[in-house]
Amino acid sequence: MKIKKTSHEIKDKILDELKNGPKSVAEIGENINSNWLTVEKFLNELKDDGLVIEVISSPKMKVYRRVDDLAFYGLPFSQDIRDKTFSLLCTIAKKWKEKNQEGPIPSKTILQKIAVEFIESSQRIEVPILRFHYGKTTALRYDEEFEMECKPFNLNSEQNTLLLNLIDKYKKMSARKAEQEQYKKEDMIFYRVKEKGIIQNLLIKDSKTLELGLLKLSALYPLELVDIFPIFDNFIYCSINALNLSSKEDKTGYLQKIKELFSLVWDMVTTAYFFSDAEKYITQDKKELFFEIKKNILNSKILNLSPILEDFKSEVESINTENIPINITERAKEAIHSILED
Numbered sequence: 001m002k003i004k005k006t007s008h009e010i011k012d013k014i015l016d017e018l019k020n021g022p023k024s025v026a027e028i029g030e031n032i033n034s035n036w037l038t039v040e041k042f043l044n045e046l047k048d049d050g051l052v053i054e055v056i057s058s059p060k061m062k063v064y065r066r067v068d069d070l071a072f073y074g075l076p077f078s079q080d081i082r083d084k085t086f087s088l089l090c091t092i093a094k095k096w097k098e099k100n101q102e103g104p105i106p107s108k109t110i111l112q113k114i115a116v117e118f119i120e121s122s123q124r125i126e127v128p129i130l131r132f133h134y135g136k137t138t139a140l141r142y143d144e145e146f147e148m149e150c151k152p153f154n155l156n157s158e159q160n161t162l163l164l165n166l167i168d169k170y171k172k173m174s175a176r177k178a179e180q181e182q183y184k185k186e187d188m189i190f191y192r193v194k195e196k197g198i199i200q201n202l203l204i205k206d207s208k209t210l211e212l213g214l215l216k217l218s219a220l221y222p223l224e225l226v227d228i229f230p231i232f233d234n235f236i237y238c239s240i241n242a243l244n245l246s247s248k249e250d251k252t253g254y255l256q257k258i259k260e261l262f263s264l265v266w267d268m269v270t271t272a273y274f275f276s277d278a279e280k281y282i283t284q285d286k287k288e289l290f291f292e293i294k295k296n297i298l299n300s301k302i303l304n305l306s307p308i309l310e311d312f313k314s315e316v317e318s319i320n321t322e323n324i325p326i327n328i329t330e331r332a333k334e335a336i337h338s339i340l341e342d
Contacts, residue, residue, distance in 0.1 A: 005034075007042065007045075010032070010034060010038065010039075010042050011042050011045070011046055013032040013034075014028055014032065014039065014042055014043060014046065014052075015046070015051065015052075015066065017031055017032060018052060018064060018065055018066045018069070019066065020079050020082060021065070021069065021071065021074070021075075021076045021077065021079075021082070021286075022055050022063050022064060022065035022069070022074050022075075022076055022289065022293070023063065023064065023065075024061045024062060024063050024289070025039050025040050025043065025061075025062045025063075025064070026061075028043075028064075040062070043064050046064075047064070050067060051066065051067055052064045052065065052066055052067060053065055053066075053067055053074070055074055055292075055293055055296070056289075056292045056293065056296060058292070061289075061292070063289060063292070063293075068143070068145075070082070070086060070140040070141050070142075070143060070146065071139055071140050072130075072132070072137075072139065072140070072141060072274065073274075073293060073297055074293070075139070075278055075282070075290060075293060076282060076286040076289050076290060076293075077128075077139050077140075077278075077281060077282070078281075078283055081127070081128060081139060081281060082139075082140060083151070084126065084127050084153070085127050085128070085138045085139050085140045086140050086142075086146070086150055087150055087151050087152065087153040088115055088118070088119075088125075088127055088138070088153045089111060089112075089115060089138065089140065089142040090142070090146075090147050090150040090152070090153070091152050091153035091155070091163075092106075092111055092114050092115055092118070092163065092167070093105065093106065093111060093142060093144070093147070094147075094152075095163060095164065095167060096111075096114075096167050096171075099164065099167055099168070099171070100167075100171055103171070105144075106170070106171075107175045108141060108142055109134065109175035109178060109179065110170050110173065110175060110178050111142050112136075112137045112138060112142075113135075113136075113170065113178040113179070113181070113182055114163075114166050114167065114170050115127075115138050116129055116135075116136045116137065116138065116182065117166055117182075118159075118162060118163055118166055119138075121162055121166075122159055122162065125159075128277075128278070128281045129277075130274050130277040130278055131270065131273040131274060131277055132270055132271075132273065132274045133266070133267065133270045133271075134179050135179055135182045135183060135188060135191050136182060136188075139278065139281065179195075180195065183195055189220060190217070190220045190221075190222065193213060193216045193217050193220055194217060194266065196213070197209070197210070197212065197213020197214070197216050197217060198210065198213045198214065198217060198262060201213055202255065202258065202259045202262070205252065205255050207243045207251055207255060208243075210243065210255075210258075211239075211240055211243045211244075214236050214239055214240060215236070215240070217236075218232075218233070218236045222269075222273065222276075224276050225269060225272045225273060225276060227272070228268060228269065228272055228298070228302070231265070231268065231302065231305065231306070231309065232265060232268075232269060234309060234313060235261060235262070235265045235309060237313075238309070238312050238313050238316045239254075239258045239261075239262075241316045241317075241319065242254040242257070242258065242312075242316050242319075243255075243258075245319065257312060260308075261305075261308060261309060261312060264301075264304065264305045264308065265305065265309075267301060268298070268301045268302060268305055271297060271298060271301055272298060275294045275297075275298070278290075
């Protein structure tokens with residue numbers, strides 16, 4: 001005789017299924033041997049309880065993930081990638097605590113920077129590195145609550161020494177300093193120009209040097225992110241025109257608008273960067289799900305940014321352009337020359 005599962009048992013099975021990444025209602029139902037309607041009913045209850053999130057809701061598919069999913073954006077990375085990445089993060093955290101028993105545990109930023117440098121400095125470490133908002137990171141965030149479930153990362157003596165040296169290197173750094181340390185690397189020039197050419201000049205309100213920073217950043221724009229380049233380019237166009245206003249008072253007001261807009265533009269661009277890097281680590285059977293998540297996340301950021309940018313563009317285009325002493329060609333040449341010297 002078939003024993004009917006209780007609602008509590010079904011919910012536990014659903015949460016177990018989602019432990020290793022997002023899944024569709026149909027996929028969960030097949031794996032736990034429950035029909036579609038039953039699974040959706042209990043998923044809605046779990047959603048109301050704040051334990052799961054509906055990632056995709058379309059006529060084609062409904063996909064859910066756990067709220068505590070450690071993968072950024074709940075991306076469907078393989079179990080192998082999830083296990084190796086979290087194992088490495090846990091091992092770094094554990095060794096940090098052993099070396100700094102009286103000090104604070106490392107911030108999540110510091111932890112990620114150590115992990116990235118360790119992976120890049122080691123041979124045959126198959127843990128993905130992805131570019132994100134503040135530079136390179138792994139595919140997962142670290143959460144101390146899950147440490148007990150984590151297996152230690154297998155280190156040889158050389159790797160162990162390397163890791164301990166990296167912990168010594170980073171233990172006195174702030175998260176900000178750790179980011180800037182990573183930006184010094186040759187392949188991080190896009191982030192370095194953002195930091196030196198945009199952020200620093202916005203802080204000190206140096207409009208002329210900021211203009212060159214914007215042009216440099218535009219010249220370094222990643223080719224793989226061509227789909228959102230028109231939005232980025234629109235921001236650069238509006239910002240440079242605004243910075244060439246003859247009125248010093250107006251220019252100060254526009255600096256604040258550029259600062260606010262840049263944070264949204266950078267968030268959009270680096271999110272697209274993350275998805276571009278992540279795609280190569282997604283198995284073929286999860287590609288459709290991956291692209292649906294990517295579309296939803298990026299579209300929400302674009303929808304948030306677009307009306308603000310359009311308002312800024314309308315305001316800038318209302319300026320009498322005869323009063324704008326701008327020579328984009330010469331400024332662009334200067335920016336490109338500056339890049340070559342960087």
